[in-house]
Amino acid sequence: MRLSRLPLNTLKEVPADAEVVSHQLMLRAGLIRKLAAGLFTWMPLGLKVLRKVEAIVREEMDRAGAFELLMPAVQPAELWRESGRWDVYGDLLLRIRDRHDREFCFGPTHEEVITDIARRELKSYRQLPVSYYQIQTKFRDEIRPRFGVMRAREFLMKDAYSFHLDQASLEATYQRMAEAYARIFTRLGLRFRAVEADSGEIGGARSQEFHVLAESGEDAIAWCEHDDFAANVELAPALPPPGPRPAPTAELTRVATPGARSIDEVSELLGVPPSRCLKTLLVQASDGGCVALVLRGDHELNPLKAERLPQVAAPLALATAEQVQAATGCEPGFLGPVGLQLPLIADHAAAAGADFVCGANEVDAHYTGFNWGRDAPEPETADLRNIVAGDPSPLGGGPVSIARGIEVGHIFQLGDKYSRALQATVLDRDGREVPMIMGCYGIGVSRIVAAAIEQNHDEQGIIWPEPMCPLEVMLVVLNPKKSESVTAAAERLYEDLSRAGIEVLMDDRDARPGVKFADADLVGLPHRLTLGQRGLDAGVVEYRERRSGAEEQVPIDAVVDFIRQRLERTA
RNA sequence: CGGGGCAUGGCGCAGUCUGGUAGCGCAUCUGCUUUGGGAGCAGAGGGUCGGCGGUUCGAAUCCGUCUGCCCCGACCA
Known part of the structure; x- marks a missing residue:
């Protein structure tokens, strides 16, 4: 290829609306051009990279025994109604109508279509297990597309689906896919990590994410260098602190804290570290009222963990200022467990300490020397917080570290959620009709390109890992x-x-x-x-x-x- | 969706407050010189200022409206 013939317009200046390096460099090096929010043209050099990534993905999927097919990008609404997702998928789903006013969507994923294929093609357990995959353009109408091709609305994805008679067969394929994924990212020359993950919208039991490690990553992942533990922070359990709770040494004392609402402000004012403070959050309860969640001042609430509690409404929502006022007679910022007439759940760490600072349920006042059991009833405890660096690994190997990652792959054990909804059944050995068990496996092909640049660049520009160089x-x-x-x-x-x-x-x-x-x-x-x-x-x-x-x-x-x-x- | 901001040549920006008919850098084109880490000089082309409506003798500038784009968004209890 000759540069005298290729119209390559490199930019000396950084385009104004690109905030992450990969986006800036892809624009500057002429790999992509933006058409509209979250929509990009892959220019000749960029496309070459994309094709190389695709080729490696394809080879490894073939090697893992999956068969390539290509499903339509546009899908009929009926199929999504059958699975029940037409109504739950929300605004992420781009809905369109044809000239006959029939409803369609531009596929954000293809569980429905592949399950429809499966129910038509697969009739007998003898045909199982089978895996299909495609490399296809998806559309998700993201609230806020950003970071260029990293969180675009239209993007290229490899999605694979497997069908099984039973769980054991699913697990074998799931394992094989996990290995294929590890080979793909290794071959691409990327530093990555596989982590336990939340299965989110797609549903199902087990799932793992594959993250390319990069400072700019949108996800935090916790891992331990001494054992195999690696999980998305969303999901990583925070263990209760070991040993008995220290005995109280201080009396409960009311102190004036005018205007000090946040933990930082209170901590600053009283000269007490955030870890010695308690924060009390009111969230919507499943019964329509409020529940108090108590965390140590230096810890963050983990919404997924909170949501899982039966008392808490899902999706998690904070109580409004009015609700806080009605339930406590106090403003947010000065809440605490003392005399609180609400169901209360404390994080393990918050329940395990003594002599805390907490809100007094009165504006401009806090308590010091708060102790559970003496100044408030012993709380119900739960794991409510995000794991932090230095916390013990749940597998016992030692302290965990926190790294940032870009999610480039995600594999799920779906179970029979879709096969049941769409009645995708086969006859088993006994001639009985049973729903197939499914797995699904995604890779963000276009996102990989951006992730690779995040991980491989310097002041001058991109440094392509050889396997994906244009x-x-x-x-x-x-x-x-x-x-x-x-x-x-x-x-x-x-x-x-x-x-x-x-x-x-x-x-x-x-x-x-x-x-x-x-x-x-x-x-x-x-x-x-x-x-x-x-x-x-x-x-x-x-x-x-x-x-x-x-x-x-x-x-x-x-x-x-x-x-x-x-x-x-x-x- | 809520909050904030921005739309002026291909790109990055100034001009808008204090209306008078558009400017700078980069890029592009021509010529001469130059040629091992984003050259110099001279010249040229290109915008009607996101759309629509209004105010005014006059609107990029003021008003209204629409559209597009960007940023932030429980962690404050």
Whole structure:
């Protein structure tokens, strides 16, 4: 590919509305262009990357025994009504009508369609297990598309679905998929981690997420380096502190705390660390009233854990200021367990300490020296908080660390949720009709591209992991217009490399060297060759590795072999 | 959805408060010089200021309305 022919418009300036590096670099390097919110065109170089990711995903899915098919992007509403999701999926679902006023949606996922396929095609347990997959454009009408291709509305996804007679068979395939996923992300050259996860909207039992580790990740994941524990913070259990609760040493004392509503303000005012404070949150109860949830000041409420409590309404919602006033006679900011006439659940850690600071249920007042059992009844306790760095691993291996990750894959054991709803049954050995057991397995193909850049870039631009580089070698030709011998040598080199099956992007533009070097760094091909008059006269071209910046003079006749070796070495 | 902000050449922005008929940098085109890390000089093209309506002698600037885009959003109890 010749840069003199490819209209590649790189941007020197950072586009105003791109906040994360991957988005900025993809725009600057001309990989994508935005059409509208959450909608992007993949430009030639960007598309090459996408295709390479696809190819690896495809190979590994084939190897895992799944069969590729391609389902329609547009799906009839009836199918979604059958599964019950037409009404529950909400605004994320892009609904459309055809000329006959029939309702459709642009598929955000394909459980309904594949289950419909399965119920038509699969009749006997003898056909099971079977797995299908597709690589397809999905549309989810995200509230707030952002970060470019990372959270776009239209995106490319690989989704796979497996069908089984029983749970044991599902688990075997699930395991196989988990292994395929690990191979995919390893082959792509990404640092990633598989974590236990919440199954969310899709439903079902077990699920695992695959995260590419990156500072800008939207998810927090907890993991332990001494055992196998790794889970999304949403789901990671926070163990109760060991040992007995310390004995009270302080008397319950009311102190004036004018205007100090937040833990930080109270902690600052009284000179007490947040971990010695209690925060009392009122949330909507399942019976229509309110429930008080008590956490240590330095801990955060975990909504998923709270929601799971029978007393708490799902989805979790904080009580309104009016409800707080009605239930306590007090304003938010000064609530506490003392004399509170509401059901109360304390987080294990909040229940395990002594001599706390807490709100006095009176505006501008707190208590110090609060102790459970003495100043308020012993609370019901539960795991309510997010795990934090340093907490013990639930598997007992030691303290956990918290890392940030970008979710690029998610696998679920669905069970019979969809097969039951859509009556996708097979006959078992005994001739009985039973719903199939399903698994589903997604990979965000387009998101992987952004995630890879988040993880692999520097000040100058992108540094492609070799398995997903748009092309392998950037051949920078210096001042081609000035020297016919340079042009001729470049053409020869380009031919030789191409014939050897090496993907070359030749920068034969009539541009200044500085421009070419800057673009080469920005676009980030892993290997760069520079051919100029000076080198040519000495019979060498200059090689530079994008990632390390290491340079080497290579005799011009040895270049093809040299590059071939480089590619093999990193393959 | 709630709150905030922005829409001015391809991109990034100034001009708007205090109406007088649009400007800067980058990019693009031409010429000369230059040529190993985003060149210099000279010249050129390109916008009617998101749409619609209003006020006014006159609107990018004021008013209304619509549209699009961006940012933030339980963790405060």
